[in-house]
Amino acid sequence: MQPVCLVIGAGAGIGSNVARRFASEGYHAVLCRRTDEEGLKKSVTSIEREGGSASGFLLNAVEPDSIEDRIADVEANIGPIEVVVYNLGAQIGNRALTDTTYKAFERGWRMATFGLFRVATSVCPLMVKRGKGTILVTSATAAMRGNKEQHSHAAAMGGRRMLCQSLNAEFSGKGIHVVHILIDGSVDAPDTLGKMLGPEAFQKLREERGLEHDGLLLPAKIAETYFHLAQQHRSAWTHELDLRAFSDLPWWNH
């Protein structure tokens, strides 16, 4: 049976690129995303066309049992989950405190923090039994410091980061490699940045900073590091690292 790489949050940016990278090395990639069945199929097909093996599922991570059932189903019908990539963002754009509803604040937590807790609750016992497993968690600058109009995002991502550390403390010695991956900059991704900015502004940004300038994080390049992390020997594991474009400043400098 092929080892499975389960990607939760498999949009056209980091998620599907990481899925493709693992698939290219023999993993069966399971791609889950909330909406856009067509985009999902395209990602799966594109992996298969390159000779990889993949499945795709729509999954609404804030719904009860959605994550739990998907994990159970994959384990039962596809194969043992060796790698989980938790790639759900919780960015809702800049909002002043009074424009941040209770609902938006709670939703941020459900996606960024609670969803990861549910994933861990489902897969960690399985991974402990098998003596190995990898949980790669995409994170954001807001996990390191709060900022203006980032109330929901910062609280949600700060919780996510501390959860990663507590998961690591309990499970690293049992063979589960938990990594908190700080994406500290804008990613050249149509499904997230593209949607936030709108098609025109996104294209303008790509022309000014992305493309040959390499000033936007390229998801395919990010995926190289995700894959490396999953291959690290257990005598030399990374728990936290940052990633940004060379031309960008790190969070502590702006």
Place this chain on the structure above:
Amino acid sequence: MQPVCLVIGAGAGIGSNVARRFASEGYHAVLCRRTDEEGLKKSVTSIEREGGSASGFLLNAVEPDSIEDRIADVEANIGPIEVVVYNLGAQIGNRALTDTTYKAFERGWRMATFGLFRVATSVCPLMVKRGKGTILVTSATAAMRGNKEQHSHAAAMGGRRMLCQSLNAEFSGKGIHVVHILIDGSVDAPDTLGKMLGPEAFQKLREERGLEHDGLLLPAKIAETYFHLAQQHRSAWTHELDLRAFSDLPWWNH
């Protein structure tokens, strides 16, 4: 009208001691706690006996509208809230991942993170109008780093810390002083440590490390620093500081 110091989480430890300290300087202290009406009355009476002015209310912070209604009521009937002390803990003791229910994890967030968000949503607009205000947030080691069996606590407190930073980023320039106060050690408090350990173990710990050893944080001494923070001139505000007993190691050394 007296300025009001509203304490949410006014147990017999930090909460009531901070209330007393502010009352001794002319603030009207409003003490809120979830249970133990008798203990609440005792705290209020003891402040009044020392010449201070105080009120006490039972308040279940995880209930909808509880915080919002209390704040509205205090503003309408007692006076303008100049200082809020958010002192709700979310420690549920050490629990392995599989022993941490979804409910416990969510409750941690409701108390530690969402409760503060609700407080801020209610008081910040009022404080902005008045051009001043202080929000003192008690925090814990778990806000700085996750640890084994601290999944709920660390995620909740990590969210709280990042929220404090985002509140500060939006409101500091508008005259609201937000402080994240890291209580990095055990507090000599019957309502929290005492209840967690049970009366015998608590008394033993006090005899071995507390009392004349000063190895447990004394709430009355902590209150001195809370009060100092609220008096800092706006040209020299502190946003984050730690507090621990001299004989204890900081979180980064153990």
Place this chain on the structure above:
Amino acid sequence: MQPVCLVIGAGAGIGSNVARRFASEGYHAVLCRRTDEEGLKKSVTSIEREGGSASGFLLNAVEPDSIEDRIADVEANIGPIEVVVYNLGAQIGNRALTDTTYKAFERGWRMATFGLFRVATSVCPLMVKRGKGTILVTSATAAMRGNKEQHSHAAAMGGRRMLCQSLNAEFSGKGIHVVHILIDGSVDAPDTLGKMLGPEAFQKLREERGLEHDGLLLPAKIAETYFHLAQQHRSAWTHELDLRAFSDLPWWNH
């Protein structure tokens, strides 16, 4: 015999204001600075005029034995040093790497890091014998994160911060309170900011951001917090805190 508060780096900003604050509470303040004998005398006289007790000495902290001899002399002839304020800056302005000479880089270390090590080597054994003492260390944003053209300053201050933590780890339990005080913004001080900017630009900055705007840290207000720290009860000591003007952003937000 009066307790002594020894201030190393007693310019017209933080240093002399902290000296004055401690003198106003009964300490004998010993002010040391490298140059400007006249300014030094003025600080001492001004403290005495307010009823305080003070002495002043020129001290070049990068010269061998200068610190050691001064400490020995104060202990022998003035009184036991209860509080040391290490207030030497090592800011040399913005300099690109190729404009930062080896000499400048080393000088930064001698003032910011090695000088504090020498102070600690001299006073800690005395304080351990007496079972108490306080070392208040002024620090800068550069201790928290390196930045462009801050090679010398950041390396020197980063060393200072880690030294403060290692001193705390060894000596806190022996009754010595070490505090790392992060001055995270511009101080309204003629001897440092004033000299760096020149009189005109300094005055312009004061008019635009300082004075009634309170957007520059006022040294007399900073001194209130230094004094509070030295009075904290040993059951509730702070090791690190930040200070900045309300209208300024913290280092993690710019």
Place this chain on the structure above:
Amino acid sequence: MQPVCLVIGAGAGIGSNVARRFASEGYHAVLCRRTDEEGLKKSVTSIEREGGSASGFLLNAVEPDSIEDRIADVEANIGPIEVVVYNLGAQIGNRALTDTTYKAFERGWRMATFGLFRVATSVCPLMVKRGKGTILVTSATAAMRGNKEQHSHAAAMGGRRMLCQSLNAEFSGKGIHVVHILIDGSVDAPDTLGKMLGPEAFQKLREERGLEHDGLLLPAKIAETYFHLAQQHRSAWTHELDLRAFSDLPWWNH
């Protein structure tokens, strides 16, 4: 001309393993270490035997001009330095403050902080001209937090970390990739850990925690990550990451 990977601090642990890894991919490895000419030759020969290309030089990094001259010589006679690995440790074992001489404290700084500054001063202008280059800096737990009896080590490594950040701030946008690599645990290395513990205790530790337990960081596995970092695409660079054995606790948990 082959690209050069210059390793400063090429002992039998991380240094020579990283050199071998780069040599295996076509770099010419230049190994520099202070003593043990025989060990140095052995490392070089072993690389050559595997088909790689390497040179070895004795280099005392605390001597004036030693680093500068070596870099100039390599550039003139071997090839353009594409990657520098700064791997000098500055651990002097546990020493109480009064057992840490001024000389030892200064030596720590000369090796850990000033040496890196000298390297950067020499290679950065060359790398800027070429529009690319990589500086991989081995670091230690002491860069993140001071600890008891680590005065020299912590001050030196704290300075190193802040220097890495200031180098990154100036040179990342110019194509130089600076990475601060936190080795947060004991490395299975005869030249460092082996010498510090002595042969018997080292062997015992290896048997109890290392070897098939993978509880000591294996230098050959560390080298995989060093190599990956040097290959990261400039749109997705890492500036800081940690490495430790799976069975070890991170610095923030002990």
